[in-house]
Amino acid sequence: MPTAPAPDLKLRIGIDAVGVERLRRLVDGHDEARERLFTAAELDYCSGKRREYEHMAARFAAKEAVLKAFGTGISQRMRWTEVEVVNERSGRPRIVLDGAVAAFAERHGLRDLDVSLTHTQDLAVAQATTLWERRAGCAST
Amino acid sequence: MAVSIAPNPANQEVQRMADVDSAVKEAVVEALALDDDEVTPDSTLMDDLGAESIDLLDILFRIEKSTGVKIEASDLGDYMQGGIPDDEFSDENEVITEKGAEHLNKVMPQTNPSDVAGSLKAEEVITLFTVQNLADMVKARADGAGA
Numbered sequence: 001m002p003t004a005p006a007p008d009l010k011l012r013i014g015i016d017a018v019g020v021e022r023l024r025r026l027v028d029g030h031d032e033a034r035e036r037l038f039t040a041a042e043l044d045y046c047s048g049k050r051r052e053y054e055h056m057a058a059r060f061a062a063k064e065a066v067l068k069a070f071g072t073g074i075s076q077r078m079r080w081t082e083v084e085v086v087n088e089r090s091g092r093p094r095i096v097l098d099g100a101v102a103a104f105a106e107r108h109g110l111r112d113l114d115v116s117l118t119h120t121q122d123l124a125v126a127q128a129t130t131l132w133e134r135r136a137g138c139a140s141t
Numbered sequence: 142m143a144v145s146i147a148p149n150p151a152n153q154e155v156q157r158m159a160d161v162d163s164a165v166k167e168a169v170v171e172a173l174a175l176d177d178d179e180v181t182p183d184s185t186l187m188d189d190l191g192a193e194s195i196d197l198l199d200i201l202f203r204i205e206k207s208t209g210v211k212i213e214a215s216d217l218g219d220y221m222q223g224g225i226p227d228d229e230f231s232d233e234n235e236v237i238t239e240k241g242a243e244h245l246n247k248v249m250p251q252t253n254p255s256d257v258a259g260s261l262k263a264e265e266v267i268t269l270f271t272v273q274n275l276a277d278m279v280k281a282r283a284d285g286a287g288a
Binding site for chain 1: 194195198199202206213214215218219222235264
């Protein structure tokens with residue numbers, strides 16, 4: 001039977017879907033796109049893989065899903081490279097935050113964050129789940 | 142006798158502004174695969190034209206190529222907030238303050254401060270950002286002004 005988060009915590013989820021071909025056109029069409037969207041480690045992970053663009057699209061979807069779960073967005077002075085998808089040895093993805101995104105998480109009481117990715121030849125989808133401290137007068141928690 | 146006419150700086154400025162407007166519209170049309178007449182200066186990028194984050198990045202890259210003005214997606218937030226500290230731009234519930242609304246009216250003149258203050262959430266501001274707002278931002282950047 002599902003259990004609700006503790007009363008002092010609040011759950012927020014975010015989901016995003018990215019077309020693989022749309023992502024491919026962007027990164028192949030603009031020289032700087034890869035570096036603006038992905039960290040060096042993410043590019044290393046995707047580079048040379050047979051399904052390179054699917055992996056990139058899944059990572060971009062994860063970044064968007066995380067920002068949606070935060071109730072914010074890239075327009076609010078956050079960079080995509082500040083949400084990094086790293087892979088555990090098991091292959092399970094894990095999110096590492098940096099910069100303005102990490103500061104936002106700290107300021108608003110992020111307690112836990114998990115992400116799940118999937119992709120086909122055409123579409124990548126990511127869902128992020130976040131757990132926040134519930135703070136008086138703060139809508140994001 | 143040959144007569145040379147000096148270029149009129151005012152006319153040159155008008156032409157430059159028109160060139161930026163045109164470059165921004167072209168970037169939007171191409172990135173979103175729209176017809177030319179679907180994009181007007183008053184069109185909001187996200188709500189009216191359906192742009193998503195990845196499209197926004199594409200638009201900004203195209204503008205950079207055609208105008209030489211580099212804008213990152215994360216710069217949009219700085220432009221809209223205009224250097225106002227977070228806790229002055231929006232309140233503890235992330236709702237735009239009067240001070241925030243006054244600034245938004247400067248960079249997004251279509252917004253009404255009395256409608257925005259106390260009701261619009263900071264995360265929703267981008268949904269009101271129009272093609273003309275983006276062109277104005279490009280012009281401000283080209284002039285070396287932040288906002």
